[in-house]
Amino acid sequence: MASGRIFNFSAGPSMLPVEILEQAQADVINWHGTGMSVMEMSHRSKPFESIHKKCIQDLRDLLNIPPNFKVLLMQGGGSTQFACVPLNLLKDKETANYLTTGAWSTKAIEEARKYCRAHEVATSKSTNFTTIPDPSTWNVDPNGAYFHYCANETIHGVEFTLTQEMLDRIGEVPIVADMSSNFLSKPIDFSKHAVVYAGAQKNAGPAGVTFVIAREDMLGHAKNITPTMLDWKTQADNDSMYNTPPCYAIYICGLYFDYMKRHGGIEAVQELDRQKAAILYDLFDSSNGFYTNPVNPQYRSKMNVPFLIKGGNVDLEKKFLAEAEAVGLSTLAGHRSVGGLRASIYNGMPLEGVRRLADFMTEFKTKHEA
Numbered sequence: 001m002a003s004g005r006i007f008n009f010s011a012g013p014s015m016l017p018v019e020i021l022e023q024a025q026a027d028v029i030n031w032h033g034t035g036m037s038v039m040e041m042s043h044r045s046k047p048f049e050s051i052h053k054k055c056i057q058d059l060r061d062l063l064n065i066p067p068n069f070k071v072l073l074m075q076g077g078g079s080t081q082f083a084c085v086p087l088n089l090l091k092d093k094e095t096a097n098y099l100t101t102g103a104w105s106t107k108a109i110e111e112a113r114k115y116c117r118a119h120e121v122a123t124s125k126s127t128n129f130t131t132i133p134d135p136s137t138w139n140v141d142p143n144g145a146y147f148h149y150c151a152n153e154t155i156h157g158v159e160f161t162l163t164q165e166m167l168d169r170i171g172e173v174p175i176v177a178d179m180s181s182n183f184l185s186k187p188i189d190f191s192k193h194a195v196v197y198a199g200a201q202k203n204a205g206p207a208g209v210t211f212v213i214a215r216e217d218m219l220g221h222a223k224n225i226t227p228t229m230l231d232w233k234t235q236a237d238n239d240s241m242y243n244t245p246p247c248y249a250i251y252i253c254g255l256y257f258d259y260m261k262r263h264g265g266i267e268a269v270q271e272l273d274r275q276k277a278a279i280l281y282d283l284f285d286s287s288n289g290f291y292t293n294p295v296n297p298q299y300r301s302k303m304n305v306p307f308l309i310k311g312g313n314v315d316l317e318k319k320f321l322a323e324a325e326a327v328g329l330s331t332l333a334g335h336r337s338v339g340g341l342r343a344s345i346y347n348g349m350p351l352e353g354v355r356r357l358a359d360f361m362t363e364f365k366t367k368h369e370a
Ligand code: PLP
Pocket: 012, 076, 077, 078, 079, 080, 104, 150, 152, 153, 154, 155, 178, 179, 180, 181, 199
C-alpha cells in the first residue's frame, strides 16, 4: 500500500488501484506530449477522441459485448437511468414490470411511476430486503414494455443473477438491469439482457460517467417528451458526444479498463472478488453470532457486505467504527437508512485490505465477546 493511503470501504465512490492514480498523476500536466491535461482538452480533439474510443473498445473487450449492443457514455448516474428506462422503452405501452429487492429497485419503480403503470412483479420488503422473492411467485405482465431488476442492492447487500426459472417467468419481455454496484465484477450474459446500466463510481472509476449498454432494437423509441440528452438514440447517433462528455472521468475509466486487461480481465477480478467476500462471510459464520449478516446466504453480495455486531449493539458498533478508522479501515458504517455496518469491497479494494479488516474484526471480537 502506498504511504498514507487507507483502506476505504465506502459504497462509492470507492478505491482505485494506486497504479492508476499514479498514472493519472504522471499525465496530469502534460498528457502524452500534448502539452495539456486531459481536463483541458477539447472533447472534439484528436487526443481525446483516441481516449474515448479506446475506453469504449476496452470495455467491449472486457465484457465481450456483442456487436448489436451500443455502449453509451452518459451523465446523471444510475438515478437518471431510472427515468431513461421508461422514457426510452415504453413505446406505446402503459405498463412496465419491476422487481423490488431493496432500496435501489424501490427508487427505480418510484421514478417509473411518473411515466407509466409500474407493475410490481414481486417484492422482498416483508423480509427487510434480505432475500430475492421466490421466482415461482413472480407475476410478470407479458404485455409490459420491459422487466427491470437490480442485480446488486448496494444498501441491503443482496445480489443475484437470473436463473432459468426466473427467465421462464419473465418470458419474452425485454430485460433491463441496474448493475450500478456490480458492473465489471463478473461477466454479463448479454443474451439475457436488452439494456444494462451502471454508474462508474463503484467498480470502474470516478463518478460522472454512466455506462448504458443497450441492444440496438431498444433505441429509437423514446417518447416525445424525452429530454434530448436522455434519449439513448441521441447518444448512440452522436457517439456519446452530443454535448461535452465528462472527459476526465472517461479518461480515468479508460486507464482502469486498460489495467484490467493487463491483469487478467473479468475472470481475475471475479476470482479476487470471490476470495474477498469469502473471507468476511466465513468470519461471520464462524463468529458464534458475534457478527451476523442478515441476507439469505444464496443471495449474499460479493460487493457490499452488511453486518451487525451482537445482533445490532449500537454502542459496540460505534466503538468498532472509531477503532477501525484509527487503524486506517475507513467508511464502514451501514447506510443511514438501515444502520449497522457495511464493508463495500469493490474491485479496487485489495485483498490485503479485506485481510486487514478481518484481522481487526477477530481482535475486536476477542475483546468484546464476553
Ligand atoms: N443503483 C444502485 C444499485 C446504486 O447503488 C446506486 C448508487 O449507489 C444507484 C443506482 C444510483 O446511482 P447514482 O448515484 O450514480 O445516481
